[in-house]
Amino acid sequence: MEVTETKDEHIIKTSGYAEVFRPRMMDWNATKIFASKNLRIAIRYPTNWIIWGFLPILWFAPYVLMMTAIAGPGTSEHFAELSGFNDFITFSVIGWFCYQFVDKSVWSIGNNFRWEQFSGTLEPLFVIPVPRISILVGAAVSDTVQCTLSAVVLLFASCFVFSVTYAVTAIAPIILILTLMVIALYGFSFMLAGLILVFKDPSVLTELVSNLTYVLSPVTYPIQALPASARIAAYIVPSTIAMVTVRELAITGVFEPLALLQAVGALGLIILGFWSLGILAFRYAEKWTKITGSLGEF
Amino acid sequence: MNEFTVEITNLSKTFTSTRRKAIVVPVEKTHVQALKDVTLNVPRSRVYGILGPNGAGKTTLIKVLATLVLPTSGTARVMGYDVLKDSSYVRASIGVCQGNERSIYWKLSGRENLIFFGKLYRMTNSEAKARADELLGQMELLEKADEKAEDLSHGMRMKIVFARALLHDPPVLLLDEPTQGLDPTFATDLRRYIRDELSDKTILLTTHYMYEADMLCDKIALLNEGAVKSFGTPQELKEHVRDYDSVHIRVVGTPDIEAIKKMELVLSASIKTRDGHSELIVTSHEGYELAHRLLNLMHETPGIQVEHFEVKEPTLDDVFLQLTGRRIED
Numbered sequence: 001m002e003v004t005e006t007k008d009e010h011i012i013k014t015s016g017y018a019e020v021f022r023p024r025m026m027d028w029n030a031t032k033i034f035a036s037k038n039l040r041i042a043i044r045y046p047t048n049w050i051i052w053g054f055l056p057i058l059w060f061a062p063y064v065l066m067m068t069a070i071a072g073p074g075t076s077e078h079f080a081e082l083s084g085f086n087d088f089i090t091f092s093v094i095g096w097f098c099y100q101f102v103d104k105s106v107w108s109i110g111n112n113f114r115w116e117q118f119s120g121t122l123e124p125l126f127v128i129p130v131p132r133i134s135i136l137v138g139a140a141v142s143d144t145v146q147c148t149l150s151a152v153v154l155l156f157a158s159c160f161v162f163s164v165t166y167a168v169t170a171i172a173p174i175i176l177i178l179t180l181m182v183i184a185l186y187g188f189s190f191m192l193a194g195l196i197l198v199f200k201d202p203s204v205l206t207e208l209v210s211n212l213t214y215v216l217s218p219v220t221y222p223i224q225a226l227p228a229s230a231r232i233a234a235y236i237v238p239s240t241i242a243m244v245t246v247r248e249l250a251i252t253g254v255f256e257p258l259a260l261l262q263a264v265g266a267l268g269l270i271i272l273g274f275w276s277l278g279i280l281a282f283r284y285a286e287k288w289t290k291i292t293g294s295l296g297e298f
Numbered sequence: 299m300n301e302f303t304v305e306i307t308n309l310s311k312t313f314t315s316t317r318r319k320a321i322v323v324p325v326e327k328t329h330v331q332a333l334k335d336v337t338l339n340v341p342r343s344r345v346y347g348i349l350g351p352n353g354a355g356k357t358t359l360i361k362v363l364a365t366l367v368l369p370t371s372g373t374a375r376v377m378g379y380d381v382l383k384d385s386s387y388v389r390a391s392i393g394v395c396q397g398n399e400r401s402i403y404w405k406l407s408g409r410e411n412l413i414f415f416g417k418l419y420r421m422t423n424s425e426a427k428a429r430a431d432e433l434l435g436q437m438e439l440l441e442k443a444d445e446k447a448e449d450l451s452h453g454m455r456m457k458i459v460f461a462r463a464l465l466h467d468p469p470v471l472l473l474d475e476p477t478q479g480l481d482p483t484f485a486t487d488l489r490r491y492i493r494d495e496l497s498d499k500t501i502l503l504t505t506h507y508m509y510e511a512d513m514l515c516d517k518i519a520l521l522n523e524g525a526v527k528s529f530g531t532p533q534e535l536k537e538h539v540r541d542y543d544s545v546h547i548r549v550v551g552t553p554d555i556e557a558i559k560k561m562e563l564v565l566s567a568s569i570k571t572r573d574g575h576s577e578l579i580v581t582s583h584e585g586y587e588l589a590h591r592l593l594n595l596m597h598e599t600p601g602i603q604v605e606h607f608e609v610k611e612p613t614l615d616d617v618f619l620q621l622t623g624r625r626i627e628d
Binding site: 016017018021023027029030033034037040041044045119120121123124125126127128129130287290291292293295 | 311313314315332358361364365366367368377386387389390391392394396398400401402403404405406410414415417418419420446462466467468469
């Protein structure tokens with residue numbers, strides 16, 4: 001082992017990885033490696049295919065049946081007046097499609113860390129000099145891939161079962177808006193991952209936040225149906241802007257650059273806010289677990 | 299040049315737990331001092347052992363060095379890097395093996411596990427694969443390399459956990475009870491590997507197996523209730539009890555340990571009772587004379603039946619018992 005001194009007399013350097021190592025703010029390669037690992041493990045649980053392929057449509061179907069029972073097939077005059085759209089199935093499929101990402105993205109990192117904690121692999125991960133943010137994003141990306149699969153299955157199944165059709169003229173803006181929504185939700189997820197590190201059992205938190213985001217997101221109702229005060233809160237949830245914009249683009253097929261820019265700007269601000277809060281909250285939570293020595297505990 | 303690879307100075311760690319009413323209102327705080335002013339310096343390429351019973355603070359010490367737990371006071375440096383200020387550099391310099399077979403992904407094979415962690419250490423895919431195969435070969439696991447960890451034995455999984463600590467060829471290894479729960483063959487393999495293949499590494503090893511510490515460690519710190527009670531080479535530590543004998547008696551029933559402790563000639567005494575059988579270890583300057591007296595006492599005590607007795611040379615456990623009144627295996 002070669003030993004040399006550096007400017008700081010305390011530092012000993014040895015040959016190999018430790019010598020060439022320099023910390024990074026973000027390691028995208030580690031993100032990719034972590035996401036690939038998660039996907040590889042997910043594929044090895046055969047029951048996941050049921051979650052990706054069938055469950056979303058099962059959750060969605062009762063809503064459609066109820067709406068059809070109340071309003072008759074397709075629409076009601078009041079719905080069309082309130083939402084500006086003619087067909088509530090076409091309208092709500094978009095809501096459910098987006099909500100797949102909301103539900104998964106919000107919980108992906110926290111549940112992933114909880115799973116690593118239970119598996120006993122969280123501490124070994126945390127003794128590797130990889131930026132935490134890389135692991136956080138890696139966990140989120142793997143879940144986004146899984147939920148994209150289930151959202152696409154939901155979309156195509158809905159097109160087939162309920163005979164809904166969408167305009168495909170504005171695919172790129174739709175993908176852009178969905179991507180920004182998912183990135184914004186990651187910030188939210190960092191915060192919740194921190195809470196899960198501290199509180200361990202996420203059940204109460206899961207229920208609370210999951211239901212709040214569901215109620216405030218106009219998944220199955222037009223945003224205009226919310227009371228005015230709740231509407232302000234709804235627009236803080238990144239999925240609201242995304243759902244409203246994607247519905248316009250996919251159902252009407254009309255692309256309005258100004259409206260899109262406004263949506264992009266608003267999502268950009270939400271990303272900035274959620275990521276800053278999320279990273280701060282996670283760092284604080286990690287420090288707390290190191291003080292209490294509870295990082296690897298169940 | 300810095301003489302020591304691991305420098306621990308007056309390190310203390312106190313865990314505080316808070317009992318709360320209605321989740322948020324704190325009503326009672328409990329403090330547990332896991333480490334008390336621990337000072338220990340490990341030179342390069344030496345194996346130092348931390349020996350102590352459960353709850354002595356061994357794992358906390360390893361976790362502080364591994365940057366998983368923040369110390370309350372004092373300093374710890376690895377390769378000159380402070381665990382608080384330069385935690386990333388510390389992590390790059392250490393390999394950590396905790397005696398927990400669950401710390402690898404059971405749905406991945408041994409090779410996939412090592413490649414995954416190798417790539418996190420910035421190896422390319424081919425470098426990680428080559429390094430994984432090299433280590434699997436050294437661990438005699440190449441034939442099982444592609445089997446999922448869930449299908450491997452406990453010992454094989456522990457070997458993968460151990461191999462992971464070596465992936466990036468770190469100069470410092472923190473081994474926290476690496477042979478715990480292993481069957482004797484696997485444990486012997488790992489000990490031999492540590493002794494023969496890792497002689498260039500600086501190793502901090504926690505264990506409560508005395509013979510393991512005796513076999514592997516250049517120096518040993520005896521830790522009890524968070525404090526270093528004694529420190530030296532295994533031979534130096536045994537010097538403490540060189541003039542002592544250790545009387546081991548196995549009996550049916552439970553003798554009165556307090557009465558034994560008060561007997562003339564007795565220096566220390568401990569008892570372990572299980573399934574109606576008790577094992578007594580008593581130290582004395584005059585082991586044979588004490589054994590005679592103890593046997594008489596046992597014969598006179600109703601319900602006690604002597605199964606086996608032996609007067610032994612002192613071990614590190616006897617040193618520990620002498621210093622703390624506890625046995626390491628407690």
